[in-house]
Amino acid sequence: MLIQFSVENYRSIKKEQTLSLVRSTSDEMADNYFAANAPATPDLLKSAVIYGANASGKSNVIKALDSMISIIADSFNKKPDYSIGTTPFLFDSDSQKQPTIYDISLVVDLVNEQGDLQKTRVDYGFVVDQDRVYEEWLSVYPKGREQNWFSREYNEEISDYEWKMSDYFKGEKSSWRNQTRADQLFLSTAVHLNSEQIKPIYRALTERIPIIRTDRISDKMAKEFCKKSEKDKSIIIALLRSAGIELNDIVFEKPKLNLAGIPENLPTVIRNQLMHDIQKDFVSQYETFFVYYDNEGNEQKINLREESDGTQKLFEFAGLILVVLKNGDTLVIDELNKSLHPDLVRFLVKLFNSPVNQNNAQLIFTTHETSVLRKNLLRRDQVWFCEKDNNRATNLYPLTDFRPHKNREDIEEYYLHGKYGAKPIIQEFTPPEFFWEE
Structure with missing residues (x-):
């Protein structure tokens, strides 16, 4: 279950942008959210949609999450002479010299002190460029308070890492640390070298968040x-x-x-x-x-x-959706509306937001299909927008920033008329005279 995802300095994203699936205080549409049943974790939403004009960067939010998961999955087997595979913000020379920051919070079933599986909030993140991991951290909240299981930070002055390891984190920590290269993630190394304690976290990140970025699968x-x-x-x-x-x-x-x-x-x-x-x-x-x-x-x-x-x-x-619903996974789809009738898009969104979704699977998607914004389908905190600023950097912001009235405001109509931004700016096009010459 995803709580939130943040990224900074990735493709069209310059400053930190955060997509949150945390429920706001509103109690509208009770079927659209659920209790996470994990200490220090609020109620979570079953779905979220991101709107924006073409080239606004909404797909880059999805790509950033995909990039983070791919780096985690590929890290241990990465060859030393291969790049890590991240792309900084392209339209600022200073940003191109800086690393990318990935940060994610999610709920994972972890074994507690009594030996039972318990839903637990997990915060994990890292700072990387093409050649090095500069920072990495992992915190869990089994009793509501943060336990920082490990963290590492590269110290330029000594050309080495400063490490912190918690007693709550068990296993051959020194051996795993010594076998982690500067271009590898410690989380991935520890899992591949048989850390049973954090294996569920690794699997939750690499196997429980399927991302679809193509029209067909x-x-x-x-x-x-x-x-x-x-x-x-x-x-x-x-x-x-x-x-x-x-x-x-x-x-x-x-x-x-x-x-x-x-x-x-x-x-x-x-x-x-x-x-x-x-x-x-x-x-x-x-x-x-x-x-x-x-x-x-x-x-x-x-x-x-x-x-x-x-x-x-x-x-x-259909097969993927049923597996996601059964497992309670988080499904992420870029441009869900492609090749689908608007009624089918609404059908799939409603499926995730209905009581049928017993295991609280989540659906995150981008679309241009505005019928999803009609009443009785999405809560106001489930709607997000992407828009680029004057520096061509993507800004991600929720509909709740505008405090729309849940009964009086026609969200679809207001969006189509530009009240919330995130729409293309259309200008008149007139070809130059030489275009018409032979």
């Missing part, structure tokens, strides 16, 4: 969900039917493929491998059929590839 997860059992398939079908796709069944048939065109004079090993790869790819592309009943009750099969882009996308996301 593989439908492998949805297919595996369907093939697992008839019960699981029925859940996928029920989800698709709830979204307005009136299918009756999903079946998988191995399509016939003519491989006669592959040259016979190829070496046997290469030819067999080539045939295997082609067949595997072809089957994965064309094996799925949606079954509909016609007016006489006869089955009519339509290959999934012949369905609309929106139907295909919804099937691709």
